[in-house]
Amino acid sequence: MSPPQLIMIIFFCLIWIGALFLSLPYSSSNGESIGLLNALFTATSAICVNGLVVVDTGSVFSTFGQVVIMIMIQVGGLGFMTLGVMVAILLGKKIGLKQRLVIQQATHSTSAQGLVKLSIYMVLIAFAFEMLAILLLTVRWHSEMGWGQAAYYALFHSVSAFNNAGFALWSDSLSSFVGDPIVNMTIVALFIIGGLGYIVVVDLFRKRSWRKLSLHSKVVLLGSGILYVAGFLLLFLLESWNPATFGDLNIGERLWAALFQGSTPRSSGFNTIDIGSMLTTSQFLLIILMFIGAASGGTGGGIKINTFVVLVLATINTFRGGSQIHAFKRKIGVDTVMRALAVVMSSLAVVLLVALLLTLSEGMLEDHFLEVLFEATSAFSTTGLSMGLTSELSPLGKIIVTVTMFVGRLGPLTLAFALAQKKHTSKIGYAEDHVLIG
Numbered sequence: 001m002s003p004p005q006l007i008m009i010i011f012f013c014l015i016w017i018g019a020l021f022l023s024l025p026y027s028s029s030n031g032e033s034i035g036l037l038n039a040l041f042t043a044t045s046a047i048c049v050n051g052l053v054v055v056d057t058g059s060v061f062s063t064f065g066q067v068v069i070m071i072m073i074q075v076g077g078l079g080f081m082t083l084g085v086m087v088a089i090l091l092g093k094k095i096g097l098k099q100r101l102v103i104q105q106a107t108h109s110t111s112a113q114g115l116v117k118l119s120i121y122m123v124l125i126a127f128a129f130e131m132l133a134i135l136l137l138t139v140r141w142h143s144e145m146g147w148g149q150a151a152y153y154a155l156f157h158s159v160s161a162f163n164n165a166g167f168a169l170w171s172d173s174l175s176s177f178v179g180d181p182i183v184n185m186t187i188v189a190l191f192i193i194g195g196l197g198y199i200v201v202v203d204l205f206r207k208r209s210w211r212k213l214s215l216h217s218k219v220v221l222l223g224s225g226i227l228y229v230a231g232f233l234l235l236f237l238l239e240s241w242n243p244a245t246f247g248d249l250n251i252g253e254r255l256w257a258a259l260f261q262g263s264t265p266r267s268s269g270f271n272t273i274d275i276g277s278m279l280t281t282s283q284f285l286l287i288i289l290m291f292i293g294a295a296s297g298g299t300g301g302g303i304k305i306n307t308f309v310v311l312v313l314a315t316i317n318t319f320r321g322g323s324q325i326h327a328f329k330r331k332i333g334v335d336t337v338m339r340a341l342a343v344v345m346s347s348l349a350v351v352l353l354v355a356l357l358l359t360l361s362e363g364m365l366e367d368h369f370l371e372v373l374f375e376a377t378s379a380f381s382t383t384g385l386s387m388g389l390t391s392e393l394s395p396l397g398k399i400i401v402t403v404t405m406f407v408g409r410l411g412p413l414t415l416a417f418a419l420a421q422k423k424h425t426s427k428i429g430y431a432e433d434h435v436l437i438g
């Protein structure tokens with residue numbers, strides 16, 4: 001069994017295990033099962049660190065159910081193989097070549113060397129940032145709910161934020177803290193660091209110099225920085241004219257709201273203002289940012305910022321008539337560009353197909369198409385933002401979105417490699433010809 005196939009099967013099994021736990025009456029706050037379909041949807045959303053919910057996490061699930069969701073988020077974000085490496089090390093076991101290949105596939109590493117150390121770094125980084133966030137949020141919330149509940153809420157939201165899951169114990173996500181500096185900065189910092197990818201974070205920790213960073217790290221950092229700034233500025237300018245979102249906020253709260261909403265589409269899933277009340281232009285901007293997503297090797301989804309930057313560079317190079325694609329005095333291979341193109345085209349095809357299927361299953365009228373497209377993009381990019389459609393999904397719609405979240409988390413190429421039986425290499429060399437473009 002190839003590493004992609006193994007990853008797909010284990011993810012599938014973990015989702016069903018989580019669904020069975022969540023379907024138990026003990027997982028529900030009222031002692032009645034939420035049903036297997038709702039449990040399966042929630043488990044998929046948690047394992048795939050998505051954040052879309054069909055039932056309210058804080059009120060419908062018991063503490064046991066919420067803890068199950070939190071564990072699934074942590075396993076889905078860090079990766080089962082990373083946690084497996086830590087368990088094997090603690091038990092004194094050796095990590096074989098087969099396990100290293102699976103870790104390489106799961107972490108999107110370019111080499112099979114140093115993967116055990118990378119896995120250790122990943123766990124340490126995650127727990128370090130989560131523990132720091134738990135401290136800050138516990139201190140912030142203890143005056144409102146007491147130390148015990150504050151610590152529990154801080155733990156849940158720190159795990160959810162770092163893993164870009166977007167699950168919240170408040171029905172309005174974090175809207176109550178739209179102007180709160182501590183909550184905003186802590187949550188934003190967590191999902192930005194988690195979205196950058198462990199490879200980038202480890203690279204920054206080891207080298208601590210822009211000049212020494214790898215090309216991947218430079219591309220991710222520069223591309224992410226541009227998108228964060230652009231999202232913040234555009235949403236601040238657009239939504240300042242919207243009385244339904246920024247209308248009742250002062251200038252400080254508007255800045256915090258714009259910063260949060262400009263960052264969260266990169267795969268976080270939290271929100272501090274009502275997404276459904278935003279301007280159509282702003283909602284479409286969020287769709288674009290969700291589709292691009294976070295970085296490879298991180299806890300976010302989407303086509304990945306590094307994929308997007310590679311295609312932008314390839315497009316600019318084509319317009320300039322250049323013979324090779326390069327960035328930061330490094331050449332980018334044609335195979336990398338072709339892989340990026342395959343990711344974008346397959347991802348676009350999935351999103352459009354899901355939007356089409358949801359339009360049919362939910363009986364949506366034409367004036368609600370943006371809502372359907374938003375939902376399809378959010379599910380595929382594992383972002384978890386919603387304009388309100390998720391809670392109203394039909395049983396068929398829930399199944400469609402569940403499958404979409406699974407495909408989005410694994411990635412179209414990983415799924416294709418997992419399902420492929422063997423590679424087909426052509427034994428015939430054909431003469432080159434031309435096809436008109438444009």
